Amino acid sequence: MEGQKKVLVNGPLARQIYDRIMSSGVKKSPVSSGNKVSAKKPAAVK
């Protein structure tokens, strides 16, 4: 199936394209989802 796992950007405009895409975001304070992540307790060994 067609698709692009990687998009390669080179040449003199590369830096400019990178800056344009990254600057299109919204400035936010550091993201915190508030989620707590923990490992499952291992099953008891009999």
Added chain:
Amino acid sequence: MIGLYKSSGSYHAEHISDLSHRTLLNRFNVKLDTQKKVLGLQKIIQEHLFDAENEGYRTYLVYDEHGENAGIFSLRTGAMIFDVEPSDGESFHEIISALELSVFAVNNSYAEKYPDKKYIGKDFFYDCIVPILSSVYEQVGCSVIYLFAINNPALISYYMDELDFLELPPEEERVILDNLGSYKNDECKFLYRHLSTVVL
């Protein structure tokens, strides 16, 4: 204007997982009034998407509140790799972690059955896709979603005006398309949206 759209809340998505979904994919009907490339999209949906799970694609069928199939979308991880060449010093790479919206389509049979529903694609984008994007952005730190749209003016306008995707200036887009191989040139348009703009 970038902002969060208040969707209908009536759509939900199911990840394809069993052979009954393969049957639904085989029957999926894309609107065919634009270009022959749309036939290519229908062929991909009907013949390749189910097996593409093993290639890293994740495909979801979209259902309305009555369980009718309204659309389909596929996501997979991607990356944009920039070979930056400063005027003085050695070149280096900047990388943008990304998701690719590989497939996004309204079921034409559904759209024809409910002509009063004007925003099916937009509604299920915000009902079903944005929650995934929001979760990935917040919990993993991925930066961008991009897609390669069929180069049809109405479709491009839809992505930009309704779904808030952005285009690059032509000379910058050319740089990206030139690296994609001949089948992409002039047949598609690169669009992107920073994931910070979809956080709920």
